[in-house]
Each structure stands twice: as structure tokens, then as C-alpha cells.
Amino acid sequence: NAGVTQTPKFQVLKTGQSMTLQCAQDMNHNSMYWYRQDPGMGLRLIYYSASEGTTDKGEVPNGYNVSRLNKREFSLRLESAAPSQTSVYFCASSPADQGRDEQFFGPGTRLTVL
Amino acid sequence: QKEVEQDPGPLSVPEGAIVSLNCTYSNSAFQYFMWYRQYSRKGPELLMYTYSSGNKEDGRFTAQVDKSSKYISLFIRDSQPSDSATYLCAMSVSGGSYIPTFGRGTSLIVHP
Numbered sequence: 207n208a209g210v211t212q213t214p215k216f217q218v219l220k221t222g223q224s225m226t227l228q229c230a231q232d233m234n235h236n237s238m239y240w241y242r243q244d245p246g247m248g249l250r251l252i253y254y255s256a257s258e259g260t261t262d263k264g265e266v267p268n269g270y271n272v273s274r275l276n277k278r279e280f281s282l283r284l285e286s287a288a289p290s291q292t293s294v295y296f297c298a299s300s301p302a303d304q305g306r307d308e309q310f311f312g313p314g315t316r317l318t319v320l
Numbered sequence: 321q322k323e324v325e326q327d328p329g330p331l332s333v334p335e336g337a338i339v340s341l342n343c344t345y346s347n348s349a350f351q352y353f354m355w356y357r358q359y360s361r362k363g364p365e366l367l368m369y370t371y372s373s374g375n376k377e378d379g380r381f382t383a384q385v386d387k388s389s390k391y392i393s394l395f396i397r398d399s400q401p402s403d404s405a406t407y408l409c410a411m412s413v414s415g416g417s418y419i420p421t422f423g424r425g426t427s428l429i430v431h432p
Binding site: 210246296302306309310311312314 | 362414420
């Protein structure tokens with residue numbers, strides 16, 4: 207039982223390049239989330255998917271797109287990376303549809319945009 | 321004013337001390353409260369959650385909610401160097417609200 211997995215663990219991009227961060231969970235949760243975490247800023251929600259087939263913007267969606275591929279997988283895409291997107295990205299899942307808001311996080315992706 | 325306030329620390333204590341980590345909040349509708357631990361360069365992991373008021377104990381950890389004061393606490397007894405991490409509180413209006421509000425975290429250092 208791996209929980210939430212993320213790939214890659216580290217990535218360095220040049221300004222303007224694109225990339226997709228992958229996330230998968232094996233806990234059969236309906237809800238999945240993408241956060242970024244910056245020093246002093248805490249966790250900020252980028253996008254979330256309450257259930258398969260739906261996605262919604264969070265607090266900081268600009269410059270990002272998401273795809274809920276199926277119940278297990280939720281990807282985050284940077285179409286044209288900018289230095290301001292240098293951050294640590296966490297994917298999470300939760301059984302919110304069962305009345306529980308606990309979130310289970312992946313190990314994170316450390317992204318540097320030069 | 322942020323909905324959830326948490327002192328960033330760092331809080332430095334000697335091994336064996338009782339640690340108190342706290343969060344205050346402004347939304348009186350919050351009823352679902354969670355604590356996460358985040359080790360350096362790792363993802364947050366859920367420690368405990370409580371619903372509404374009262375205490376919940378799990379080993380050396382006790383979560384306490386005081387809704388009248390809009391204040392929650394996490395107590396760690398007999399603290400160990402392995403407890404050194406950042407502790408984040410999170411809360412939501414009810415279970416199933418989908419998007420909890422996180423505090424920014426308190427850094428705890430337990431020195432031998």
C-alpha cells in the first residue's frame with residue numbers, strides 16, 4: 207500500500223519550458239489536490255478534484271492546468287514555466303466524500319525554474 | 321487577518337520536555353481539526369484529528385480544542401529529538417467540506 211506517490215522527485219527547468227507532475231493514490235479516495243509550499247507561505251492550494259471528472263481552482267491556479275485522468279491519478283501541468291513557480295509541490299488525497307477531511311500527502315516534487 | 325494563525329517558531333526545547341503547539345482561528349464554524357507533522361524535505365503526515373470540542377489522546381500526543389476561545393493545541397509529552405519537525409494545524413467547517421484551511425506551521429526543535 208504505497209499511499210500517494212509523485213513523480214518526479216526533483217526537476218530543473220528553464221524559463222518557458224513545460225512539464226507535467228504526476229500523482230497517483232491507491233487509497234480509493236475520491237478527492238485529490240495539488241498544493242505548492244514556499245518558505246513562510248505555508249501550503250497553498252493550486253487545484254483540486256472533488257471527484258473523478260471534476261476539477262476546480264484553488265487559491266493560486268494561474269500558470270497551471272490539471273487533469274484528473276481517472277480515480278487514481280491527478281496530474282499538474284506547467285505550460286510555460288516561470289521562476290515564480292520554483293517551489294515544492296505536494297499532491298494529496300482525501301476521503302472527503304465520506305465526511306472526512308484528513309488529507310494524505312505525497313513526498314513532494316522539488317521544482318526549480320531558472 | 322488569516323483565518324488560521326500559527327506561530328512559526330522555531331520552538332526549541334530540551335529532550336523530555338512537554339511541548340505545547342497552538343493555533344488560533346477566526347471562523348467560529350470550524351468543527352473539524354487536524355494536526356500534521358512534516359519532517360524536513362518530506363510531505364506532511366496526519367498525526368491526529370478531532371471533531372468539535374474536547375481532548376483526544378494518542379500515545380505521547382494529545383490534541384485539545386477550545387471552541388469558546390477559538391484555540392487548538394497539540395501537546396507532546398516526553399519529547400524526543402525525533403519529534404523535531406514542523407507541525408501544521410488544519411481545520412474545516414465540517415467533515416466533507418473538501419478544502420481544509422491550513423496554518424503555516426510551527427518549527428519544533430528538540431535537542432538532546
